[in-house]
Amino acid sequence: MCAKPKQKNEITGGIAGNKPLRRRILQIGLGALALTALVLGIVFDQHTAVLRKAIYVCLECIGLG
Amino acid sequence: MGAETKSRKPARGPMRLKLHERRRFWGQAGFTLLTNANLGGFFRGKIYQGGLKQVCVPGLNCYSCPGALGSCPLGSWQSLVLDPLVKIPYYVIGFLLGFGLIFGRLICGRLCPFGWFQELLYKIPLPKLKLSRSGKLDRLLRNVKFVLLSFLVLIFPVLAWQELVKSPLFCQYVCPAGTVSGGWPLLLAGADPGLRLMLGWVFSWKTALTILIILLSMIIFRPFCSYVCPLGAWYGLCNKFSLYQLNFTPSACVDCGLCERECPMDIEVRKNLNSVECIRCGRCKAVCPTAALNSNWSGKRHENI
Ligand code: SF4
Ligand code: SF4
Ligand code: SF4
Numbered sequence: 244m245c246a247k248p249k250q251k252n253e254i255t256g257g258i259a260g261n262k263p264l265r266r267r268i269l270q271i272g273l274g275a276l277a278l279t280a281l282v283l284g285i286v287f288d289q290h291t292a293v294l295r296k297a298i299y300v301c302l303e304c305i306g307l308g
Numbered sequence: 309m310g311a312e313t314k315s316r317k318p319a320r321g322p323m324r325l326k327l328h329e330r331r332r333f334w335g336q337a338g339f340t341l342l343t344n345a346n347l348g349g350f351f352r353g354k355i356y357q358g359g360l361k362q363v364c365v366p367g368l369n370c371y372s373c374p375g376a377l378g379s380c381p382l383g384s385w386q387s388l389v390l391d392p393l394v395k396i397p398y399y400v401i402g403f404l405l406g407f408g409l410i411f412g413r414l415i416c417g418r419l420c421p422f423g424w425f426q427e428l429l430y431k432i433p434l435p436k437l438k439l440s441r442s443g444k445l446d447r448l449l450r451n452v453k454f455v456l457l458s459f460l461v462l463i464f465p466v467l468a469w470q471e472l473v474k475s476p477l478f479c480q481y482v483c484p485a486g487t488v489s490g491g492w493p494l495l496l497a498g499a500d501p502g503l504r505l506m507l508g509w510v511f512s513w514k515t516a517l518t519i520l521i522i523l524l525s526m527i528i529f530r531p532f533c534s535y536v537c538p539l540g541a542w543y544g545l546c547n548k549f550s551l552y553q554l555n556f557t558p559s560a561c562v563d564c565g566l567c568e569r570e571c572p573m574d575i576e577v578r579k580n581l582n583s584v585e586c587i588r589c590g591r592c593k594a595v596c597p598t599a600a601l602n603s604n605w606s607g608k609r610h611e612n613i
Contacts, residue, residue, distance in 0.1 A: 263608060269549050270409065270607050277405035284399025292394050294362035296387040297371040297379045300355055300500075303480035304372040304383060305491035306514035307506040 321566055321597040328594035332417070336424040342377075343367075344421065344489075349374030353497025364400060366407045367420030368539055370483070372490035374497070382483070382539055385460065386476030389468045396465075408546030412582075416533055416540050417589035422485045423533050423540075429525035437527045439534075440574035449535040450585065456482070457538035480510065484518040484532065491515075529572045533587060544584035551607040554581050554593065560600035567592035567601055577601070582609075 284290065302308035343365045346356040355374050365378035381404055388397035407415060416423050430436075439446045460478060467473045479486050491511065495503055524531040533540045556578055567577040570591045575583050577592045581601075593601045 266549055266607065266609075270551065273405055273409050273549070277402045277409060279402070280398040280405060281402025284397070284402055287394070287398065289388060289394055289397060289399035290362040292388055292391055293364070293379050293384045293399065294359065296384070296391075297361040298355070298357040300490070300494065300503075301370075301372045301383065301387075301476070301479065301486075302506065303475045304370050304483065304486035305494060305503075306480075306487050306511040307491070307503060307508070308475055308480055308510065 321564075321595040325570060325591060325595040328590060332589065335418055336421075336427070339367075339419045340421040340424055343369055344373060344375030345377055346375045350493050351497065353494055353499025355494075364403045366411070366415045368422040368483070368485045368537060369420075370479075370486040370490045372486060372494070374493055375489070380485070382460070383476060383479055383486075386464065386468075386478060389465045390474065390476065395469060404542060408543050408550065410551050411543070412547035412550030412552055412588065413540065413543040413584075413586060414550075414552050414588040415543055416587040420539075421489075422537075423530060423587070425488070426521075426525040426530045426532060429522060430527075430529050432526045434526050436529075438574065439528055439531075452535050453537055453541040453544075456536065457541040460538050478538065481513070482517070482536070484514070484521045487514045487518040488522075530587070534573065534585070540587075541584070544586075547582045547584055547586055547588070549607070551605050552588070552603065553607060553609050554586070554588070554601065554603050555609055556581050557600050557602070560598045562598055562600075564597060566595045566597065570595045 349356055353374065355372055356377055358377075360377045361371060361379055363378050364381045364384055365376075366381070368382065369376055369378065369380050371379040371383055381400055385397055385400045385404075388394040388400060439449070456478065464473070464477065491514065494500070495507075498504070521532050521536075528534075558578075561578065568575075571577055572589060572591065573583075573585050573587055575586055580586075590603075593603060
């Protein structure tokens with residue numbers, strides 16, 4: 244059960260595979276997407292929408308809704 | 309490599325593991341306190357209503373908990389999708405993508421209050437159950453969290469935009485964090501008698517589910533994280549490409565098997581490093597006597613096999 248793995252893919256496998264470049268591109272792409280989404284969210288005032296919801300007791304969350 | 313070196317090396321790992329676990333414990337406690345610092349709220353039966361609530365916290369942390377200073381990303385996701393003025397919650401998407409991209413499930417292993425809560429329950433000295441030994445059942449149950457994640461990301465928004473659902477279904481019918489840290493303390497404090505008048509079958513259902521998860525947490529390591537939590541499922545997918553990565557250097561491995569033995573999630577560490585199930589508790593890395601397991605923040609994996 245605890246045998247040493249022999250192949251690269253057994254260790255580094257997954258959706259990004261073991262291709263460093265592909266993984267780096269994915270990281271940069273998702274980073275850019277995350278920043279864009281966050282900026283858009285703030286531009287559209289979505290943080291205040293969160294605040295409006297979160298300052299009242301959410302009856303659904305506490306099981307009374 | 310003499311016999312002396314061999315006998316010295318395995319002893320180092322367990323000692324380092326003890327120290328690591330102590331540090332991790334205080335890290336989890338500190339972050340839970342930091343993000344739930346409105347302690348007076350538990351006595352007053354009132355939740356914090358200040359501006360910090362507009363910021364999401366990375367872990368599962370109900371915003372109706374009297375102590376909570378920030379907002380739970382899962383609750384925020386659902387409430388923004390349901391908000392007719394918002395519909396597409398860019399803010400939460402950016403937040404979850406960003407945290408997932410940097411940390412992956414390191415948030416589960418080091419920061420999430422509900423993960424820590426389950427770990428505390430697991431410390432209660434009772435016989436422990438290893439569901440992973442059951443093979444098929446364990447694999448089947450582990451998929452539940454991905455089903456819930458898919459539902460929340462793909463189906464829930466469509467139903468909400470068609471106005472077929474009008475409430476945050478996951479919070480309402482599943483999330484035990486809301487019951488433990490929101491429902492029970494607010495009802496106990498009794499500041500709002502109106503809340504008690506609203507008790508009904510939903511509360512009974514959630515209380516039963518929460519008690520079941522609490523009891524299971526005493527004998528199974530983090531059952532909610534392993535089988536149910538959609539947030540953990542998301543961060544787990546991010547393990548594959550996050551900037552924080554665990555690495556394995558086979559040439560340094562002495563095949564002692566300590567890493568696999570100490571992994572609380574029962575991962576075949578050396579075969580499946582950065583698995584979606586890995587909560588990045590770092591136990592394997594700490595116990596490894598030869599530093600064959602290590603980590604970096606550059607998003608790179610060692611491939612020197
Ligand atoms: S799986 Fe969910 S509840 Fe468990 S530690 Fe991760 S975010 Fe928290
Ligand atoms: S593989 Fe290592 S870091 Fe991941 S859960 Fe297991 S012991 Fe923790
Ligand atoms: S990687 Fe695992 S088996 Fe290899 S030396 Fe480290 S703890 Fe032992």
